[in-house]
Amino acid sequence: MPQQERAHATRASIIVGAAAVFNVKGFVSASLDLIADEAGVTRGALYFHFRSKDDLANAVIAEQHRISRQYAEQALSAAGSAFEGMIRMCDGLAHQLVSEVVVSAGIRLTTDGSASILSATDPYEDWMRTFENLTSMARDEGDFLETVDPERVAKFIIPAYTGVQLVSDTLHGRADLFERVRDMWELLIPGLVRPDRIDANRRHLELIKR
Template identity: 45%
Template sequence: MAQQERAIETRAAIIRGAAAAFQERGYGSTSLAQVSAAAGVTKGALYFHFDSKEALAIAIIEAQHEASAAIGRTLLDENVPGLRAILIMSLELARQLHQDPIVSAGVRLTIEAANFETPVAGPYLDWMAACEEYLRRGIAEGDISPSIDVCAMGHFIISAFTGVQVVSDVLTGRDDIEDRLIEMWAVIMPSLVPADRWDELKDLPTRIRQERAAA
């Protein structure tokens, strides 16, 4: 059991070290020697757990996706209203991107993974599916216009979020990501909210941000 626990701890240390290295240098500029140094393990220990740099990158993407997907599952399980759930999801993922090195590295690797042999579209598809579910829930609750194309809007929201976080990372290291998200929602909200709910819901992104800051 002690040996198994050490193996689990070593694997976790490798993922943490690799996440820091990939986030700093990117996939192409990071060597496994740099990963082993960052993780504080030998190359032999690294290769025992991961047989290639791509396998390690995929493990980080999977760890990131699990951490982020937990947000969506909680919102669905707790029956949070659809529009509110979409907004909370975006702000919580922004917080993870800013504060969690594994999440930040996983998202960067997902963007850089066009040439991986292993497909990495799953995280995007999962987030789009979750977004579509929140949109349908919001339509049923009367907070989202029934005229929207749920699939197209889900695709657009996730694509817009991806662009916002990338630009925020380049310009400020994501220090301004919440401000930029509030701007994004200010553009999107008029397309989502029915006219008869606008006065009540137009400031919802800002109110949710304030609630989370006060919690």
């Protein structure tokens, strides 16, 4: 491998190693030694790429968000409507949370209040913008009520999903995540969807499953 590619591959494997350690140990108990061992690199290589545990945690969050955005784009292109896109995105993130260590660790670090040094605000604002746009589209497509305020909807759904996955993680190690995400949408549909479109749109909730 040329040197630049090798450096890039090393950096990527450090991020995956860091995610694995943060995911099990949490931010507080994770150490750079453990991360170097997990990634199979020397301390020197680790310090060449990252100055501190904060830097590493921020890199895991950024990589998680990149991965999740990529899945989200796939979810949207597979969807026949804006509302179906929202459901596919929520289902997709649930799958990533239970199966991808970088996503699991990135989301845990994002909601981690004690690590206030971390750049946790950008992902929230990014998802809120996406959901605001999708809510506008769903209204234009005639699925959502005319009275729905896209900004307020987005500013509720993103925090609500954040809490749903956090509490499912805290109480049940995410074992009930898909059920809780489906219930979230069951409860939200009457406040969002036009009465004559409820049956057609409720069918999309069947997409949310392990």
